[in-house]
Amino acid sequence: MPLHHLSYAATGAFSSFIADYIQQNPALRPYYHRFPTLTEFEGQIAEKQAAYAPEARQRLVAALREQYAGLGETHPAVAANLELLGKETTFTVTTGHQLNLLTGPLYFIYKIVTTIKLSQQLKARYPQYDFVPVYWMATEDHDFAEINHFHLFGKKHEWQNEQVGGPVGRMLLAGLQEQVLDQLPADVPAAFREAYEAGGTLTEATRRLTHALFGEFGLVSIDGDSAALKQALVPVLEREIREQASNKAVQATNAQLEAAGYKPQIYSRPLNLFFLTNEGKRERIELEGNCYAVRNTSLCYSQDELLELARTQPECFSPNVVLRPLYQEMLLPNLCYIGGGAEVAYWFQLRQVFIDNQVPFPMLLLRNSALYLGKANAGKLRKLGLTPTDVFRPLPELKKQVGATLGQEEVSLSEQQQAIAATFQQITDLAQRLDPTLVKTVAAEAQKVAGGLAGLEKRLSKAAEAKHDTAYSQLTAVKEKLFPGGDLQERVDNVLSILINNPEFIPQLLEAFEPLALELTVVEEA
Numbered sequence: 203m204p205l206h207h208l209s210y211a212a213t214g215a216f217s218s219f220i221a222d223y224i225q226q227n228p229a230l231r232p233y234y235h236r237f238p239t240l241t242e243f244e245g246q247i248a249e250k251q252a253a254y255a256p257e258a259r260q261r262l263v264a265a266l267r268e269q270y271a272g273l274g275e276t277h278p279a280v281a282a283n284l285e286l287l288g289k290e291t292t293f294t295v296t297t298g299h300q301l302n303l304l305t306g307p308l309y310f311i312y313k314i315v316t317t318i319k320l321s322q323q324l325k326a327r328y329p330q331y332d333f334v335p336v337y338w339m340a341t342e343d344h345d346f347a348e349i350n351h352f353h354l355f356g357k358k359h360e361w362q363n364e365q366v367g368g369p370v371g372r373m374l375l376a377g378l379q380e381q382v383l384d385q386l387p388a389d390v391p392a393a394f395r396e397a398y399e400a401g402g403t404l405t406e407a408t409r410r411l412t413h414a415l416f417g418e419f420g421l422v423s424i425d426g427d428s429a430a431l432k433q434a435l436v437p438v439l440e441r442e443i444r445e446q447a448s449n450k451a452v453q454a455t456n457a458q459l460e461a462a463g464y465k466p467q468i469y470s471r472p473l474n475l476f477f478l479t480n481e482g483k484r485e486r487i488e489l490e491g492n493c494y495a496v497r498n499t500s501l502c503y504s505q506d507e508l509l510e511l512a513r514t515q516p517e518c519f520s521p522n523v524v525l526r527p528l529y530q531e532m533l534l535p536n537l538c539y540i541g542g543g544a545e546v547a548y549w550f551q552l553r554q555v556f557i558d559n560q561v562p563f564p565m566l567l568l569r570n571s572a573l574y575l576g577k578a579n580a581g582k583l584r585k586l587g588l589t590p591t592d593v594f595r596p597l598p599e600l601k602k603q604v605g606a607t608l609g610q611e612e613v614s615l616s617e618q619q620q621a622i623a624a625t626f627q628q629i630t631d632l633a634q635r636l637d638p639t640l641v642k643t644v645a646a647e648a649q650k651v652a653g654g655l656a657g658l659e660k661r662l663s664k665a666a667e668a669k670h671d672t673a674y675s676q677l678t679a680v681k682e683k684l685f686p687g688g689d690l691q692e693r694v695d696n697v698l699s700i701l702i703n704n705p706e707f708i709p710q711l712l713e714a715f716e717p718l719a720l721e722l723t724v725v726e727e728a
Contacts (some may be wrong), residue, residue: 205714206590206724210571213594213722215690219464220543220568224720229462233455233550235563238538238718240327242565246537247293247331249562254535256290258434262533263288265430266422273409277417283334284422287535291331294422295321296530297540297569298338301370301408302349303361303382304394305415308692308700309542309569312715314412315708316570317540318419320717324537333537334422337412338530341371341405341427342476342520344484352696353686359385368482369520371405371427389702415708426529429517434532438559439475439512439519443494443505448474448524451554459551467548468523476520477501484520527552531561538565540717570715573691574700574707575726579680586677590724597681604677615659622651 210216210224223230226237236242266284270276276284286292297313305311314337321333343349344367351360361382365373375398383395393414401407409423426432441447452470459466476484477496485497493502503511511518521529527549530536539549546566556563575583575590583590587607592600626648633640686694700707704727714725 203710203714203728204590204726206726207719207721208591208594208724210568210720210722212591213571213690215594216543216571217547219547223546223566224568230464230550233459233553234566235553236565238565238567240323240718243324243328243537246562246565247328250293250535250537251290253560253562258533259288259290259535261430261434262535265428266424268430269409269425269428272406273413277413277420279420280413280417280422283420286332287334287422289332292334292535293331294334294336294534294536295324295538295540296336296338296534296536296564298340298530298545300340300343300345300349301404302352303359304352304398305411305697306349306352308574308695308697309571311415311697311708312572312692312711313540313542313569314416314421315711315715316567316717318416318421319570319712319715320538320540320567321420323717335416335420336534336536337416337421337423339371339405339408339423339425341425342369342478342484342526344368344370344476346370346373353694354696354698355387356686365482368484369427369478371403371408371425372482373404375401375404375407386698387702390698391701391705394698419712424533426526426533427517427520429515431533432516432519435519435521435529436513436516438521438525438528438532439516440509441559442473442475442525443508443512446472446489447558448528448555451558452524452551455551455554464547466551467544468551470524470551471522474522474524476522478518478520486522523548524552524555528555528559528561531556531564532559536564538567540567540569542569567717568720570711570717571690571692571722572711572714573684573722573724575684575724576700576703577727579683580726582676582680586673588677590726593681593684597678600677600681601674604673608673615655615662619652619655622655623648626651 211221236246263284266287270280270284295317297317299310299313300306302310314335317335317337321335324333346363346366349370350363351358359382361378363373363377365376378398383398386395393411397411397414398407401410405425405427409425412421412423449470449472456466456470471486473487473489475487477487478484479496479499479501483498485499488495488497492504494505494508495502527539541549546568549566553563580590583593586604588600588603592603626644630641630644633644684691697707710725714723
């Protein structure tokens with residue numbers, strides 16, 4: 203399986219923030235803890251081990267066992283990791299993502315594979331410890347429109363459901379069979395249908411699917427929407443209700459980042475909490491005078507009432523994007539969080555929140571990014587004289603390169619334009635001497651001739667391109683296939699577009715990815 207690598211900066215698809223982080227720009231140094239290298243994990247392990255209480259580990263293992271009890275038969279590798287999580291020498295490497303339908307875009311898969319591979323590499327480097335890959339399921343997210351669809355072979359598959367506005371993980375799968383599953387190609391692997399046919403809720407279905415895809419690698423999926431787990435959140439809830447401390451910390455950090463030239467990724471609110479209503483909705487809590495009001499409801503609590511509810515029923519509360527990472531790191535013996543570019547960037551806004559709550563800030567790692575190049579497209583590129591990494595360049599540049607390879611004559615009338623401009627300058631000088639009223643007439647004629655010459659250049663260029671029209675059409679088609687709609691393949695295509703024809707795709711990714719290399723990988727089909 204041929205591999206090719208490209209720096210993220212060279213792709214033109216990643217922010218300057220990410221480039222600066224990868225290059226360890228000193229301006230960003232105050233906003234992260236340790237840069238992700240194998241050596242730096244030694245200090246992270248020691249810090250997390252000292253801070254992670256035995257009670258937290260016991261709570262975690264008990265909740266995970268309960269969550270996996272409904273799965274039926276658990277893969278031996280997952281069962282072994284659940285056992286290992288009970289030991290004080292076991293740590294996690296975590297990624298998180300929404301419950302995208304049938305895994306959504308490819309980068310969902312890339313996140314998890316990066317997490318598994320790094321866990322394996324850490325075990326090889328630090329054999330005295332164990333490392334469990336974890337997928338944090340964003341079950342409490344309520345943006346259904348972001349997760350209810352996926353793209354397969356150029357077609358958008360979409361699920362419509364009336365249960366919107368509440369935690370998506372609790373949604374029943376009404377209508378999914380008819381709207382989506384029955385519309386899939388016949389050769390879709392059975393696990394993709396079975397996960398949703400057997401799962402009562404979207405959380406259950408997503409756990410089944412990730413277990414089917416990654417169970418052999420020991421991936422553990424965790425659902426934070428749990429009454430038992432949210433007991434850990436009580437001190438944070440109390441502090442947030444009393445002081446709104448997280449907003450103050452984030453606002454101060456945002457100001458510093460903006461002064462350094464970086465735009466914050468997330469918006470912090472005065473109170474960074476949602477309320478999970480009895481009607482199944484997830485609504486913001488807002489302070490209105492002395493009332494802690496739950497938006498779009500008649501619920502209104504005094505501070506004392508809300509504090510009492512936080513102590514006795516913390517499961518009624520749901521942290522937003524500012525506090526969710528803190529909740530995750532309180533629950534898990536985690537060392538490193540793996541995310542996409544925007545995710546990594548918003549974690550930089552949160553370090554002070556972690557410091558204020560005395561929770562170790564994890565190492566932050568950009569997930570592996572990849573382009574999958576099938577045999578047919580790889581062959582077309584070779585015939586056009588292009589390498590697999592060339593395709594990241596703009597289409598006009600590629601056409602010029604292909605044209606040069608095919609011997610296309612480059613058409614440019616710039617020299618002629620310059621000569622004509624010089625001639626008309628002489629005529630203008632003559633008119634100025636003889637009759638200045640004719641200068642404008644000369645200028646108009648000069649503009650007319652220049653425009654005609656430019657039009658002629660375009661026609662000649664088209665005539666030159668027409669000689670190699672087939673090659674240019676192939677190039678355009680390959681470019682669109684690999685960058686659908688001008689976006690990265692991984693942000694649009696679903697894994698089924700590859701998995702149907704290449705059942706070994708996930709093991710191949712696991713072999714190909716090098717999480718700490720911080721480069722994009724082009725995976726060429728063997």
